Amino acid sequence: MNASASPARTGAIVGSLSAAGIVASLMGTLVIPLVAQLPELLHTSTANASWVVTAPLLTGAVATPVFGRLGDLYGKRRMLLICVGLLVAGSLVSAMSDSLVPMVIGRAVQGIGMGIVPLGISTMRDVVPPERMGSSVALMSSSLGIGGAFGLPLAAGVAQNADWHALFWGSAAISLLVGVAVMRFVPWAPTGTARGRFDVPGTIGLTIGLVSLLLAVSKGAEWGWTSATTLGLFAAAVIVLLAWGRFELRTGDPLVDLRATARRRVLLTNLASIVIGFAMFAQSLIAPQLLQLPKELGYGLGQSMLAAGLWMVPTGLVMMALSPLGAKLSARFGPRTSLLTGSLIIATGYGLALPLMGSVAGIVVFSCVVSVGVAFAYGAMPAIIMASVPASKTASANGFNALMRSIGLSVSSAVIGVLLAQMSHDVGGFTIPTENGFRVAAVVGGAAALAAALLTLAIPRVAAPLPAPDAPQPGRSDASPLPEAGPLSPYGTARPRR
Template identity: 45%
Template sequence: MALHSAPAARRSSGLITGILCLSGTVVALQQTMVIPLLPDFPKILGISSDDASWLVTITLLTSAIATPIVSRLADMFGKRRMMLISMAMIVLGSLIAAAGGTFVTLLIGRGLQGFAISMIPVGISIMRDELPKDKVASATALMSATLGIGSALGLPLSGLIFEQFGWEAIFWLSAAVGVMLIVAVALVIPESSVRTRGKFDFLGAVMLSVALAALLLAISKGARWGWTSEPTILMFVLGFTVLALWFPYELRVTQPMVDLRTSAKRPVLLTNLASVMVGFSMYANNLSTTQQLQMPKISGYGFELGVMAAGICMIPAGLAMVFFAPVSAKITKRFGAKTTLMVGAVVLAGAYVARVFLTGSIPLIVISAAVVSIGTAIAYSAMPMLIMRSVPITETASANGLNSLLRSVGTSMSSAVVAAMLTALVIPSGPGAGLPSIDAFKNIFWLAALAAVAALAAAAFIPRYGAKPESAVRPVTPEGFEIPSTDNDIVVAGRVIRADKRPVKQAVVTVMDMAGSPVDWSRADNEGVFSLALPEPGRYLVVTSADGWSPTSQVIRFDNAESTHTVMLGERLTISGQVTIAGLLTSGTVITLTKPTGEFVASTLTDHAGRYGIALPSSGRYILTALADDGAGSQARQIAVIAQSTSVDFDVPLEQLPVPSRV
């Protein structure tokens, strides 16, 4: 296709943003489109209400499984390609659901629709790769908000279509829109040249899928099954057991499904933690508002609105996210993404505190729900920027996919907590029946406010990036991170080795331009291989470091993506020295390194010149001990290890051996 190879700069950034955001909104609609129909599906399909709830659960499960997998595949094999595959899943699932007409076909269709939620993190990574630098923040903010926009608009839209045309029309319309978006994506969205080389981690993907499915099943079905029931406990045990096996496997595998070392970096870890909390807080608004408005007047606080009317009341919340996404982008450009996330969390917390007291009229509820959406839009917009500034460019899709997955975990937890609250605090409404009390809703709002405060606390500890160097010639984000140009992007590969040509595992390679501005970084795999995305061919400063090795810096010219560049680390950092016994050099002296708490670290023997060397351990305090070959003397010293070689010499005095007593 001719348009496939056209430079992205020649295409309208507004058109690219519009297509991606529309795709994200359509995908988000799939999450809530059947919720208004759940009370009617038991009669329509001849199933129980518990069976009907699986039409929501199956989408949750498949979206959680697909998001990290599709995002990783997008980094490896092409972001536009995976977007097209995800959209095709929506079309296929919608056709199966609409044409089948049975519970089984509807369940299969809903499962396939869930795969498409991964389009949102993939779309965000495309924006970073393809849009001009000054457009990325606002476009990313709007794309992030589509999850909330689609979820809010899905309730009234599906209710209206159902009442006018029947439930099948919802899926026919979804299929038609999906086909149009496939064509639009194929014609407008360019395929990114930023790719990650290597093999896909199939075992890691399977293990993560099993763990996520088990945990999300336990969370989403725990209220129905019973939190202490055997199925719930079994799912929790299975999920945590597989996760316990998955974590060490991912740390050992050469090219992991999820880079846990990068995910453990403080900015990424805290942003992901905030994502869980914001997801929890956001979804509580969607779930509780419509139910609060539909409560009968006999409850003493309800307004007895129909499903359609209650859904319409959520439209202002969806529109608020659209209008405030650009506002959040301006905050990010002016003050940084960390501040944006903190502002969003503060607005969320304040809105929920207000919701506790503003329950007396429909307008007050609608306005306070809209303010919650404003806080959500502001917070959501900051997260991709915080993630992308802290991960390698070649891993942006998978990193954003993990962030989106954790948002889904937060929404799943919110769903379980809301269901538990609404069933635990009830008021009698007839023989054997009860309605949720107003205190149940207030408790939900308090918990959502606490979740927002937890997100604020996590955001407060995210480190700020320093100011960009004054000599920088290229514009950078407020955090000092340069987003690559789209005209001449190249992805280069290299290998980190030591003097004996063996690879150095997990070395970190950082690239800066000749003016000192950061460009990209990468963590070498277990074979020492790394990939870097550069804005254009040319000369770059490459800084390489690894635990236990002296860092190196060198200027390398990267002209194309075909050649592999070798980076050699400096000397191995050690604890070394010379040992004498009573002033004399001797070989075979035992040198041991232990921690002050008693743990053994390493040991070695001196050579013929009395010299020894031990690989430098992690920073901290240690006990270094020398023991003479014949046990005639020993000496111990406490040393402080930092990230540089340390020299410690010993002169071990001979001990006065006790004379055996005679009887």
């Protein structure tokens, strides 16, 4: 760990890594303003055009644990730069596309770049001084929400005032600048701290299982939840993921160390991550729709796409500003307290949504309160993970945690989408969610946050022992014994015994 780095040097490192995370998360909202126009722009059907949104979600979900393991084996900075290169390449392919297939390919390549966030978090453990660790990890972890909040108005402004290809030329340029910053400021961390080989069969199994699961979740409403395709994909996901888990437990060099993820602290944190991801994404489905629905409905607020996006910018600013406060709370009382506080704040935000939905200011207030809770929770989860696994597995463990969040986002999209579709009415030939539909969706989001709070209460208070430098164990080429050391601080630094 680079404990001697100057404050300016540390700030440059954290800024570069956080900017990389924000740019990666921008890719998710980049095409949202174009969704209605994509069939015409790409000369295809509406169903086919939806793959432009779905493709990066699928590749991003698979990439996060894969690049995490590659980072542990071959160097996190190296993998960060590869992810940035993929963001640039995917953006360039999309920028030069005028038809469906190359656009989907470009978007899928962009999605792989989402591996930046867990890699960045684990890199901070190696190169950031301990006293800056908490706030740095919190900011990096919150970059997923920050990028999404800033990306929508930026993309809407470009889409409304310039050729849509400019979105991707711009994302290529920004990604390239971030790559230069990473090369310039982020030092090489120790490589090869994890022993063993890369798990190719495990990667293939996880890819098939995740793609089957997320396809069924994201396309179920379109294909029909009881259709043979959807049910077949769910069945395939269950069978393949069970077989994958059995294989991972038996192999000496697993892609994901399921024994480590089965530790109570890690397991419950990952389960809480799914539910927090669900609660966070529910807000992003409720608020923009209410802002853009026509005032004639009696509950719509009549904002344009650009205006709605701009009203969401404060959520990103709040998340960025208050993530260090969550880190201070974690440092003082432990990340478990910060995660619990964040979950309860999210639930409070949804409670406020019920009386505040009728005005633009009310939407902004409820969204900002939810974002404060997300900032606290997202900063705490990687802190718990890194305090519970060996240093040689921080990237893969954070990658798996990011995967859990992605699953929560996908399930939220499906569940809230079905709920709003069921509680809707026809207005001028269009199917519009009812006001009660949005209220029920807010209740569901709040219930998810309360479920995360209950899971957090079950996380043990006492930190796990500090993982020692890895030493091989029988049958495990990269396993590490637990030394007789003092407990961990919330961010993985050892406290001396007294």
